[in-house]
Amino acid sequence: MGRALTSKDPAPLSMIETVIILKPQDKWREKKRWYSNILPEFLKPPFRIIWPDRISLEELIEEMDKELSIPGQVNGWTIPVKGRLEMITTGIRTPFWFEGDSKYIC
Numbered sequence: 171m172g173r174a175l176t177s178k179d180p181a182p183l184s185m186i187e188t189v190i191i192l193k194p195q196d197k198w199r200e201k202k203r204w205y206s207n208i209l210p211e212f213l214k215p216p217f218r219i220i221w222p223d224r225i226s227l228e229e230l231i232e233e234m235d236k237e238l239s240i241p242g243q244v245n246g247w248t249i250p251v252k253g254r255l256e257m258i259t260t261g262i263r264t265p266f267w268f269e270g271d272s273k274y275i276c
Contacts, residue, residue, distance in 0.1 A: 187250070189250060190234075192230075195224060196224065198230070199224065199225050200223055201223055201224060201225050203217070203221045203222075204221070205217050205221070235247075
């Protein structure tokens with residue numbers, strides 16, 4: 171663990187940052203589709219647009235969240251630069267959303 175040597179770093183000492191470099195999406199784990207065993211490889215690209223045969227980013231994040239969770243810590247999956255800019259501009263350390271009726275929001 172460490173901390174940047176700058177007074178402008180908004181991250182607290184308790185914050186742990188891990189950078190994961192992903193392979194290109196075409197190298198991600200395959201997901202079996204109805205055409206996986208039927209079509210030859212050169213006919214698959216048009217079908218991949220509608221029925222992707224690789225796991226999605228959401229599925230990957232869900233799996234990593236299960237495997238990489240640390241008790242007492244919250245995982246925030248974001249691009250490092252985006253996360254840092256959000257921390258600097260808002261003061262909030264994790265992206266969040268609010269859903270509700272707009273007439274009750276002041």
